[in-house]
Amino acid sequence: MHDQEHLEDRTVLLVRDAMDRASADLPPLPDLAGPALAEGRRRKSRTRLAVASGVLCVVALGTAGAVSLAGGGHSAPEPPAAATVTPTPTASPLPEPVHIEPTPGEESMADLPDAERTRQENFQQQAVAVLQELLPEGIGTMQRTDINVRQYQVTKGGKKFVLIFSVRPHDPSRPSKPCADVKGVVCRTATLPDGVEAEAITMPMDSGEVTGTWVAFRYGGSDVSLSLNPDETSNTSAPVTDDQLLAVAAAPAFLDLVRIADEQPMVERQSSVPAG
Amino acid sequence: MPPDNEHDFEAFARASQHTLYRTAYLLCGDADAARDLTQTTLAKLFQYWRRVAAADHPHAYAKTVLTRTFPSERRRGLRALVAHRHVDPPPPPRHPDLRVTLLAALSTLPPRGRAMVVLRYWEDLSVEAVAGLMRCSEGTVKSQCSRALSRLRSELGDAEIYTAER
Numbered sequence: 279m280h281d282q283e284h285l286e287d288r289t290v291l292l293v294r295d296a297m298d299r300a301s302a303d304l305p306p307l308p309d310l311a312g313p314a315l316a317e318g319r320r321r322k323s324r325t326r327l328a329v330a331s332g333v334l335c336v337v338a339l340g341t342a343g344a345v346s347l348a349g350g351g352h353s354a355p356e357p358p359a360a361a362t363v364t365p366t367p368t369a370s371p372l373p374e375p376v377h378i379e380p381t382p383g384e385e386s387m388a389d390l391p392d393a394e395r396t397r398q399e400n401f402q403q404q405a406v407a408v409l410q411e412l413l414p415e416g417i418g419t420m421q422r423t424d425i426n427v428r429q430y431q432v433t434k435g436g437k438k439f440v441l442i443f444s445v446r447p448h449d450p451s452r453p454s455k456p457c458a459d460v461k462g463v464v465c466r467t468a469t470l471p472d473g474v475e476a477e478a479i480t481m482p483m484d485s486g487e488v489t490g491t492w493v494a495f496r497y498g499g500s501d502v503s504l505s506l507n508p509d510e511t512s513n514t515s516a517p518v519t520d521d522q523l524l525a526v527a528a529a530p531a532f533l534d535l536v537r538i539a540d541e542q543p544m545v546e547r548q549s550s551v552p553a554g
Numbered sequence: 555m556p557p558d559n560e561h562d563f564e565a566f567a568r569a570s571q572h573t574l575y576r577t578a579y580l581l582c583g584d585a586d587a588a589r590d591l592t593q594t595t596l597a598k599l600f601q602y603w604r605r606v607a608a609a610d611h612p613h614a615y616a617k618t619v620l621t622r623t624f625p626s627e628r629r630r631g632l633r634a635l636v637a638h639r640h641v642d643p644p645p646p647p648r649h650p651d652l653r654v655t656l657l658a659a660l661s662t663l664p665p666r667g668r669a670m671v672v673l674r675y676w677e678d679l680s681v682e683a684v685a686g687l688m689r690c691s692e693g694t695v696k697s698q699c700s701r702a703l704s705r706l707r708s709e710l711g712d713a714e715i716y717t718a719e720r
Contacts (some may be wrong), residue, residue: 289707290675296656297676297709301576305585310593311567315560317593318600353703379689381622384602510666511694 296360311435321546373403378425386425398427398544401440405535408431413525417517427544432517437509438518441553445500445539466520470495470528478520478527490513497533498540563603567596570616577617580672581624581665582658588713595620618687621673625665659709661701668696 327429353527380386402422409430410432418434420441430441466478476495494507504523506516526532571592578588578595592596596617598619610616660668666688674686674695686691 285707286703289710291702292710293656293671293675293703293706296653297580297672300653301579301657304579304588306574307572307575307589307592309568310571310589310596311564312566314593315564315598315600318563318603321597321601350654381619384619384622508663511690513664535592 297455302472317440326440373421375399375402375422376424377425378429380425382533387427388424397542401535401539402427402430402542406537408529408531409441410531411528412532414522416519432506437512437514439509440507442503442505442507443496443535444503444545445536445543446502447543448496448499448501464520466524466530468524470533472533476524476527478524480520488513489514491518491520491523493527495519495527496535500536500540500543502527502536502540559603559607559697562607563600566607570613571596573613574616574620577672578620578624580660580676581669583623583661589699591620592626595623612656615675617677620651623670624669632685655710656706659706660694660703662709666690667698670698671706675698 284380294476304545334506378386390398392448399422404451406420406422411421415431417490418432418439420430420432422431423431428442428444430443432439462482465478468478470476474495476493478491479495480489480491482488488508490505490507492503494501494503496502504524506518508515574592574595575588578591579585582588582591590712595616599612599616606612608613660671663671670684673679673687674681679687681692681695683701684695689697
């Protein structure tokens with residue numbers, strides 16, 4: 279027992295020493311204060327724009343008298359006529375979300391104006407209803423989270439998988455190349471019913487022993503992605519295949535959700551400011 | 555003339571960027587990725603600067619933001635790698651240098667495990683603090699760190715001998 283503790287203490291010392299040496303001789307760091315300030319300003323203005331446009335949408339919808347998920351805009355591809363699962367407006371009160379404590383300084387949905395938060399919570403709940411129905415049977419229980427509109431949690435047998443459903447204004451700097459032939463990464467492309475090209479990827483994550491699955495496509499003016507990550511604690515791969523996620527992406531009810539988020543964005547465009 | 559809060563932020567960024575860069579390097583194992591992670595962390599801090607500046611320990615705030623930004627940045631990087639058709643990562647180093655062996659050993663750990671090791675042994679945080687930061691139980695931190703330490707011990711074994719013989 280004593281020997282074991284001694285060995286562990288020695289290893290800790292060795293690791294600390296190696297960490298100190300490893301990070302001591304780094305290439306010189308350019309001054310990041312300026313680029314970070316610029317990127318921070320852009321992040322701030324994007325957040326303000328997203329919240330403002332969301333509030334405007336809520337006001338407009340309130341004036342119209344109802345939130346109609348099936349109603350059509352004209353800027354995005356028309357969905358197929360047949361729908362097997364129809365998203366419906368949620369009745370209050372909504373089920374409690376999974377609470378995720380925000381990083382100090384990070385905003386969560388609790389920081390949104392009331393009207394915008396209600397809009398996003400309703401959207402999340404509709405997404406839960408649709409995705410729970412469309413994802414493979416036995417995948418587990420899906421819940422929304424209160425950290426942001428994109429993040430959900432799928433729980434099964436004590437394992438927790440993070441599901442991200444994101445509809446974000448298109449970022450022109452985002453590469454639009456098809457899947458690459460990278461070791462360990464399995465890529466599939468498919469055409470959704472309305473002619474949209476979708477790409478599905480199963481890729482090694484974390485230590486490389488487990489995989490996550492991801493599907494992405496352009497819709498209207500948005501970049502859409504739906505991904506299920508591995509459970510890092512139990513080292514378990516995402517319990518869904520690329521084919522299954524592509525089937526979800528092709529479902530009319532899912533595309534109805536996408537169209538709503540495309541017409542009334544809930545998150546800001548994502549882009550970066552190069553360091554200089 | 556920039557507002558005072560921007561002056562304050564820039565002063566904070568310049569004072570903390572090198573420390574953040576070192577921690578980011580241990581998390582990412584790559585200088586370019588570490589620089590990007592540091593910049594993203596600083597940008598997020600500016601985004602919420604009023605709150606950060608009002609905190610008792612802004613530098614601890616910064617470390618928390620860095621650690622929690624790391625997994626999402628890593629996933630974005632992986633997706634960008636796929637989209638840009640990059641090839642396999644560079645081969646492991648030929649020389650049993652302690653520094654490069656450590657980075658290779660850290661890279662075999664899952665991101666959360668790596669973050670726990672860096673926080674526990676580099677930042678010298680308690681098990682309780684790491685658990686709070688990583689949003690998991692103390693038991694998870696203990697088991698992950700123990701497993702990681704055991705793996706690092708076997709990986710660093712040769713390097714330790716090499717170092718001792720230098």
